[in-house]
Amino acid sequence: MNIRTFISFFLMGLILVAVQIFLLKNLALFGVALCFLYLLIILSLPVSIGHIPLILLSFGIGLFIDMFYDTMGIHAASATFIGFIRPYWLKVISPTGGYDDSNEPTLKEMGMGWYFTYAVPMIFFFSLIFFSIDQWGTGGFFGVLNKSFFSSTLTFLLAILVQLLFFKKRRGI
Amino acid sequence: MLRILQFLYSLRSFLLFVLLEVVAVWMIVSNNSPQGAAFFNSSTALTGSVLKTQSDVVDFFTLAEANKELTEQNAALLEKLTRINPASDSVTFELDSAFEASFKFKSARVISQTLRFAQNHITLNKGEKDGIKPGMGIFNQDGVVGRVKTVSKNYSVGISLLNTGLLISSKIKSNDVFGSVNWDGKNPDEAKLLYVPRHVKASVGDTIITSGFNSIFPSGIQIGTIKEINPGKEQNYLDILIALSADFSRINYVYLVENTQIGELDSLYQQAEIRNEY
Structure with missing residues (x-):
């Protein structure tokens, strides 16, 4: 990771977090579909990033979002989990020939089919953990599933849209 | 000893993960109690x-x-x-300190x-x-x-x-029966009125107001109106659904x-x- 990709990542993260806090925080489609677009930061970090920095970063981002949501620790707990399972999941679904060191797991680099198998389960597990903690003790597993399903659908669709519109495909080396 | 350290080192990311999750859960728990001292939150x-x-x-x-x-x-x-404030010609009383x-x-x-x-x-x-x-x-x-x-x-x-952690001491305006209003975490327009005994005759449309018992609210502030009354799952209490009068979306x-x-x-x-x- 050179300094240029680092800076562009940093800016992207900043913008996504700002969008999450200012716009998506108040959005709840039909009362069930929330959008966790900031997961895109964790999802599109380069493949070569170390496991420990990844977990720490996920925790930090989650905590920062929590401060604005007043849901102390819930985003942090779920985001940390995503950061933790990401390398294992990447290994499971690695394409034939493995990854390049400079690979980023984004839509434009890896293609739609791969990206779907990569992102959807991660986002769904995030939502599942998030809503399970949030609804803890209020009962209603169906409500949790319902919210998770629609939230992860919305998040995934928005993630695809953002990547199609704003992510540039890197030119060949 | 070295082996143990090596073993732990090989597990380092998992241990970090567990540690951070414990920190997060601790934060969730300490932030959840209604009176608990919250640290980072949106008031910083x-x-x-x-x-x-x-x-x-x-x-x-x-x-x-x-x-x-x-x-x-x-x-x-x-x-x-x-x-x-009645017209100035009527008799005025000094209020007792209780009032x-x-x-x-x-x-x-x-x-x-x-x-x-x-x-x-x-x-x-x-x-x-x-x-x-x-x-x-x-x-x-x-x-x-x-x-x-x-x-x-x-x-x-x-x-x-x-x-779901907040209970508000309240009463039914028409017959002064006490209960506690608590949200059930489902619909932001509705809440439950708890601990109303079965023998109470309440009807749909009755107003729920604060009771003034928990000394947070003065009595008489509106909370909502009764929307549905069912015999509750618990033996002793009615299951009362109220429509909240405050529109939380705006x-x-x-x-x-x-x-x-x-x-x-x-x-x-x-x-x-x-x-x-x-």
């Missing part, structure tokens, strides 16, 4: 000022509506005032709030500097909104009525109420060894 200087700027911009577009609501309420208050106003009111603006979680909070633009204290009740012209949880210098965070300006005698009441309760549950 950074988050507070960011949210305030956002709300400044958004509020600009709802000014007309907010103005209309305020004038309507002013009119209602003026009408009440004329009823309380003295023991409530102080303040106003604030909501700069941020959530609706879609099981534990919702609201952030207000006033804090310690303006005399806001933890435990004050929050309401608006329509009804009860919540209770202040933590206060920073310039901002404060309240637990919304839409929070709360803008709120009032805060402080019971000035709460210190005295608390120490009295302590002497009598009654735990004051909020």
Whole structure:
């Protein structure tokens, strides 16, 4: 990771977090579909990033979002989990020939089919953990599933849209 | 020994993961108790000022509506005032201290709030500097909104009525039967009225107001109206669903109420060894 990709990542993260806090925080489609677009930061970090920095970063981002949501620790707990399972999941679904060191797991680099198998389960597990903690003790597993399903659908669709519109495909080396 | 260290080293990312999850869960738990001291939240200087700027911009577009609501309420208050202050020729009595106003009111603006979680909070633009204290009740012209949880210098965070952890002592207006209003975490327009015994005759459409028993709210502030009554799953109580009168999706300006005698009441309760549950 050179300094240029680092800076562009940093800016992207900043913008996504700002969008999450200012716009998506108040959005709840039909009362069930929330959008966790900031997961895109964790999802599109380069493949070569170390496991420990990844977990720490996920925790930090989650905590920062929590401060604005007043849901102390819930985003942090779920985001940390995503950061933790990401390398294992990447290994499971690695394409034939493995990854390049400079690979980023984004839509434009890896293609739609791969990206779907990569992102959807991660986002769904995030939502599942998030809503399970949030609804803890209020009962209603169906409500949790319902919210998770629609939230992860919305998040995934928005993630695809953002990547199609704003992510540039890197030119060949 | 070296082996153990090597083993632990090979597990380092898993251990870090577990550690961070424990930290997160600890934060969730310590933040969840209604009285608990919350640390990072939206009342800190950074988050507070960011949210305030956002709300400044958004509020600009709802000014007309907010103005209309305020004038309507002013009119209602003026009408009440004329009823309380009789014409000057009638006899006036000195009020006994028991009837003295023991409530102080303040106003604030909501700069941020959530609706879609099981534990919702609201952030207000006033804090310690303006005399806001933890435990004050929050309401608006329509009804009860919540209770202040933590206060920073310039901002404060309240637990919304839409929070499964908040119970509000209330009564049915028509027959003075007491109960507790608690949100069940499902629909932001509805809540439950708990602990109403089965023999009580309540009917759909009855108004629910605060009882004034938990010394947070004065009695008589509206909470909602009864929407549905069912025999509850529990043997002894009715299952009452109420429609909340405050519209949480567009709360803008709120009032805060402080019971000035709460210190005295608390120490009295302590002497009598009654735990004051909020």
